[in-house]
Amino acid sequence: xxxxxQQEFVxxxxxxxxxxxxxxxxxxxxxxxxxxxxxxxxxxxxxxxYGIWEGIQRVTDRRFKETGHKNAYFPLLIPESYLQKEAxxxxxxxxxxxxxxxxxxxxxxxxxxxxxxSETIICxxxxxxxxxxxxxxxxxxxxxxxxxxEKTTRPFLRTAEFLWQEGHTVHATPEEAQQETMQMLxxxxxxxxxxxxxPVLLGQKSDKEKFAGADRTYTMEAMxxxxxxxxxxxxxxxxxxxxxxxxxxxxxxxxxxxxGWSTSWGVSTRLIGGIIMVHGDNRGLxxxxxxxxxxxxxxxxxxxxxxxxxxAYEIKKQLEKDFRLELDNRENYSPGWKFNEWEMKGVPVRLxxxxxxIEQNQVTLFRRDKLEKFTASMDNLNETIANLLDDIHTxxxxxxxxxxxEKTYTTTDYEEFKKLMAEKQGxxxxxxxxxxxxxxxxxxxxxxxxxxMPFDQTPVGDKCMMCGGEAxxxxxxAKAY
Amino acid sequence: xxxxxQQEFVxxxxxxxxxxxxxxxxxxxxxxxxxxxxxxxxxxxxxxxYGIWEGIQRVTDRRFKETGHKNAYFPLLIPESYLQKEAxxxxxxxxxxxxxxxxxxxxxxxxxxxxxxSETIICxxxxxxxxxxxxxxxxxxxxxxxxxxEKTTRPFLRTAEFLWQEGHTVHATPEEAQQETMQMLxxxxxxxxxxxxxPVLLGQKSDKEKFAGADRTYTMEAMxxxxxxxxxxxxxxxxxxxxxxxxxxxxxxxxxxxxGWSTSWGVSTRLIGGIIMVHGDNRGLxxxxxxxxxxxxxxxxxxxxxxxxxxAYEIKKQLEKDFRLELDNRENYSPGWKFNEWEMKGVPVRLxxxxxxIEQNQVTLFRRDKLEKFTASMDNLNETIANLLDDIHTxxxxxxxxxxxEKTYTTTDYEEFKKLMAEKQGxxxxxxxxxxxxxxxxxxxxxxxxxxMPFDQTPVGDKCMMCGGEAxxxxxxAKAY
Numbered sequence: 022x023x024x025x026x027q028q029e030f031v032x033x034x035x036x037x038x039x040x041x042x043x044x045x046x047x048x049x050x051x052x053x054x055x056x057x058x059x060x061x062x063x064x065x066x067x068x069x070x071y072g073i074w075e076g077i078q079r080v081t082d083r084r085f086k087e088t089g090h091k092n093a094y095f096p097l098l099i100p101e102s103y104l105q106k107e108a109x110x111x112x113x114x115x116x117x118x119x120x121x122x123x124x125x126x127x128x129x130x131x132x133x134x135x136x137x138x139s140e141t142i143i144c145x146x147x148x149x150x151x152x153x154x155x156x157x158x159x160x161x162x163x164x165x166x167x168x169x170x171e172k173t174t175r176p177f178l179r180t181a182e183f184l185w186q187e188g189h190t191v192h193a194t195p196e197e198a199q200q201e202t203m204q205m206l207x208x209x210x211x212x213x214x215x216x217x218x219x220p221v222l223l224g225q226k227s228d229k230e231k232f233a234g235a236d237r238t239y240t241m242e243a244m245x246x247x248x249x250x251x252x253x254x255x256x257x258x259x260x261x262x263x264x265x266x267x268x269x270x271x272x273x274x275x276x277x278x279x280x281g282w283s284t285s286w287g288v289s290t291r292l293i294g295g296i297i298m299v300h301g302d303n304r305g306l307x308x309x310x311x312x313x314x315x316x317x318x319x320x321x322x323x324x325x326x327x328x329x330x331x332x333a334y335e336i337k338k339q340l341e342k343d344f345r346l347e348l349d350n351r352e353n354y355s356p357g358w359k360f361n362e363w364e365m366k367g368v369p370v371r372l373x374x375x376x377x378x379i380e381q382n383q384v385t386l387f388r389r390d391k392l393e394k395f396t397a398s399m400d401n402l403n404e405t406i407a408n409l410l411d412d413i414h415t416x417x418x419x420x421x422x423x424x425x426x427e428k429t430y431t432t433t434d435y436e437e438f439k440k441l442m443a444e445k446q447g448x449x450x451x452x453x454x455x456x457x458x459x460x461x462x463x464x465x466x467x468x469x470x471x472x473x474m475p476f477d478q479t480p481v482g483d484k485c486m487m488c489g490g491e492a493x494x495x496x497x498x499a500k501a502y
Numbered sequence: 503x504x505x506x507x508q509q510e511f512v513x514x515x516x517x518x519x520x521x522x523x524x525x526x527x528x529x530x531x532x533x534x535x536x537x538x539x540x541x542x543x544x545x546x547x548x549x550x551x552y553g554i555w556e557g558i559q560r561v562t563d564r565r566f567k568e569t570g571h572k573n574a575y576f577p578l579l580i581p582e583s584y585l586q587k588e589a590x591x592x593x594x595x596x597x598x599x600x601x602x603x604x605x606x607x608x609x610x611x612x613x614x615x616x617x618x619x620s621e622t623i624i625c626x627x628x629x630x631x632x633x634x635x636x637x638x639x640x641x642x643x644x645x646x647x648x649x650x651x652e653k654t655t656r657p658f659l660r661t662a663e664f665l666w667q668e669g670h671t672v673h674a675t676p677e678e679a680q681q682e683t684m685q686m687l688x689x690x691x692x693x694x695x696x697x698x699x700x701p702v703l704l705g706q707k708s709d710k711e712k713f714a715g716a717d718r719t720y721t722m723e724a725m726x727x728x729x730x731x732x733x734x735x736x737x738x739x740x741x742x743x744x745x746x747x748x749x750x751x752x753x754x755x756x757x758x759x760x761x762g763w764s765t766s767w768g769v770s771t772r773l774i775g776g777i778i779m780v781h782g783d784n785r786g787l788x789x790x791x792x793x794x795x796x797x798x799x800x801x802x803x804x805x806x807x808x809x810x811x812x813x814a815y816e817i818k819k820q821l822e823k824d825f826r827l828e829l830d831n832r833e834n835y836s837p838g839w840k841f842n843e844w845e846m847k848g849v850p851v852r853l854x855x856x857x858x859x860i861e862q863n864q865v866t867l868f869r870r871d872k873l874e875k876f877t878a879s880m881d882n883l884n885e886t887i888a889n890l891l892d893d894i895h896t897x898x899x900x901x902x903x904x905x906x907x908e909k910t911y912t913t914t915d916y917e918e919f920k921k922l923m924a925e926k927q928g929x930x931x932x933x934x935x936x937x938x939x940x941x942x943x944x945x946x947x948x949x950x951x952x953x954x955m956p957f958d959q960t961p962v963g964d965k966c967m968m969c970g971g972e973a974x975x976x977x978x979x980a981k982a983y
Contacts, residue, residue, distance in 0.1 A: 122602075123600070155834065170606060
């Protein structure tokens with residue numbers, strides 16, 4: 022059975038070289054991350070997928086709190102009139118909000134919309150809460166669900182309903198707001214790189230791509246295995262747009278009433294899609310150890326033999342102080358079947374323990390990232406595994422970085438660019454004049470968009486790749502999810 | 503300023519003996535737990551209120567995981583047709599669901615309702631996931647928002663939108679489902695009593711009061727300061743109602759297809775209302791130490807004097823390994839003002855540190871529950887505070903229990919009962935024949951309802967208090983929130 026089953030596992034996942042999109046769908050369904058819900062574009066996040074989200078929440082929320090933010094909860098439903106207050110914001114979100122019109126059998130007096138993001142409701146509350154300079158800064162975050170009624174959806178990457186966090190802050194000065202915007206981008210970078218082993222490019226969005234109602238949007242962009250970009254988190258400096266529309270004013274020390282300066286920033290369950298497409302392979306998921314729901318899976322071998330299960334439980338007890346782990350003691354499955362299943366689920370370390378291991382005071386370890394198997398002494402096992410997980414993290418990060426570097430090109434020749442986009446995808450570093458027309462043109466020609474203007478603006482040419490006019494910005498172009 | 507401010511603090515809260523309902527409203531608004539949202543019946547949970555919810559989540563979620571449950575996430579929106587599948591469930595929830603009819607400018611093909619609870623959507627997914635006895639039991643929980651469009655609302659106690667967790671399980675046998683139902687009731691009891699210091703009565707609901715679609719509902723009922731009951735958590739044995747309606751079938755070991763047995767159970771942000779009304783006093787909140795967002799508030803006294811602030815930060819650093827704490831170093835407020843504010847917010851322990859304390863190698867401690875102040879050595883301070891928090895927990899639990907016992911009466915005389923309900927409120931233990939008519943009558947006469955049939959059914963009489971007929975059940979009657 023074991024051999025046949027192994028083949029079946031492999032058969033279940035379409036190789037990514039054959040069809041990357043089908044590979045993604047196969048992986049998320051076969052590894053029990055997600056299921057399709059009866060409502061179009063909505064997903065059910067199954068326990069294993071939700072465990073990843075819990076990991077992301079844990080490492081992100083800790084950093085929010087360390088930087089002085091507190092969590093709160095604002096209502097799901099917002100009156101129609103609120104959406105119309107900020108013009109750009111309305112234009113950006115009105116086409117994709119869901120409308121609630123009836124409660125029981127009664128028609129509501131005013132239609133309500135389900136939050137697609139919460140600037141409007143939160144700013145209306147801040148307008149009550151902020152009176153004096155003493156009330157600033159306001160540093161609040163919420164973890165919640167939002168809905169954007171999109172036409173084309175794909176689990177985790179773009180779904181009608183998704184889970185996210187949205188931070189909303191108000192400051193006394195534009196400098197403080199800018200500092201906050203950048204601080205939170207840095208928090209996101211740390212989460213992506215230091216926790217998810219996902220290298221990111223940081224930079225500013227073009228006006229076309231920025232958040233509806235923001236002065237400036239900053240982004241982190243990750244490269245997926247197929248060379249396409251994923252916008253993995255954004256941080257917005259909202260200037261005074263929302264504080265003017267929602268009347269967020271404070272009495273300053275000098276006795277004058279002034280409008281506040283606000284920011285907002287968010288990451289979502291989309292990050293899970295990023296983890297899958299950055300690290301996954303043809304055997305399935307490869308989970309970054311620091312947020313993996315299960316870091317170590319213990320599989321007893323020849324567990325009917327005396328002492329094996331006892332030893333497995335003993336090891337479990339010893340390790341579970343330091344790691345998230347499970348012991349797979351299911352009787353109806355062979356060790357080989359279990360190996361395959363946990364490999365597909367991307368558990369970073371498998372620990373096998375059998376009669377021979379016990380005899381030799383050792384365990385057999387398998388690391389998912391390199392598919393390598395080796396033995397280790399039972400002495401200092403916690404330390405061995407801690408180091409192994411660190412090494413897996415670093416290896417995964419370096420592999421992803423190497424993939425990004427190999428698929429990042431620099432050119433200012435538009436024909437070469439088009440060829441790259443058609444044949445190889447990847448990121449292209451080039452020059453842009455700043456005109457919206459050039460942005461639209463490159464999108465029409467190749468479906469690529471400006472992912473960001475990186476902070477390092479050392480020029481790679483002096484002419485706009487699209488129009489040949491004077492270059493103003495270094496940009497990264499890519500097709501994106 | 504300090505004296506004037508102290509008076510102002512006290513003036514801000516209506517004494518509970520004068521108007522309990524106004525006391526509640528004053529407390530939740532003045533202590534920044536909550537604010538009213540623009541949508542009728544919805545609330546904003548402010549950071550201090552949300553911190554309490556995070557505490558409740560922490561102690562509850564840990565127990566869910568220890569009992570083998572995993573978290574997942576199911577969609578907010580459910581197709582109209584799903585609501586109609588289980589008749590009792592439809593009747594119970596249809597009048598208070600909100601309907602989504604449009605996405606952007608387009609009318610939806612089928613109306614969607616916002617989950618008031620998720621049995622329908624979850625059972626429809628379980629019907630796909632459960633195929634074999636190997637797939638059982640299914641032990642899943644979700645933390646989420648739900649909406650019930652109620653007419654009369656009050657923050658935390660009854661709001662249109664609220665946060666909760668809902669566990670949904672499927673089992674192979676009725677015995678296992680019953681065991682799960684009781685296990686989760688016990689988990690809730692532990693959370694209430696061991697974490698929130700809130701004594702609860704456990705028992706079964708009458709058919710009238712049970713969950714729409716359940717075989718049996720079990721409840722924990724807490725007594726508020728005014729003698730009224732709060733249903734603080736419920737655990738439902740759903741029998742095969744939902745598995746039959748949603749076709750949750752499994753192939754058993756014996757080769758037969760069988761319907762599963764399911765349960766659901768939940769606690770919500772309502773518990774925060776319970777904490778307020780069980781423990782609060784005329785100075786404001788009294789937070790149970792184990793879930794208090796801030797367990798210790800450090801207030802430096804004469805902080806302009808050399809060494810005071812340094813010492814305060816040193817103590818903070820030493821204590822924050824073990825406790826959730828804050829150091830109030832705001833310059834514009836006097837120590838007296840700060841004392842009052844943190845008392846109102848119910849922080850269990852205040853730690854004052856001033857020049858004299860430093861001289862004598864001591865700190866001044868104040869416990870919120872007893873309003874007692876005393877000094878303690880700086881040596882072994884972490885241990886001193888850990889013991890103090892434990893003692894505060896026990897004292898709070900005992901006070902609440904004493905209050906409940908003092909306001910619990912036993913009678914089988916209906917006239918006496920009516921007088922009790924009119925003059926004293928509280929819980930009344932009595933006998934009931936089991937007829938719905940008697941339940942309706944007592945509600946109409948006194949507004950009291952059967953809170954539960956306690957597990958200890960030692961009779962306190964042989965006749966139904968309402969009709970004089972043969973008594974079948976010991977019950978607790980009370981007015982309820």
